[in-house]
Amino acid sequence: MIEKQQPIVALGHLTKPKKARPPRNNLLLNLKKDDLELNLYSSLDTEIMNKLLEKVLL
16 A cells, blocks of 8 residues: 655744843942942932932932
């Protein structure tokens, strides 16, 4: 018996949606004064950052 050969068909690949990454938390400022070390990152709210800088630098 001669069987008919079926064509080879590539399977469809399931594509996973890329996960949305949160923005990177970049170091903006590294400040050292006496025994205090302050690292400010980009995720910090600007109002809070300004208040901290005012208190540390004065």
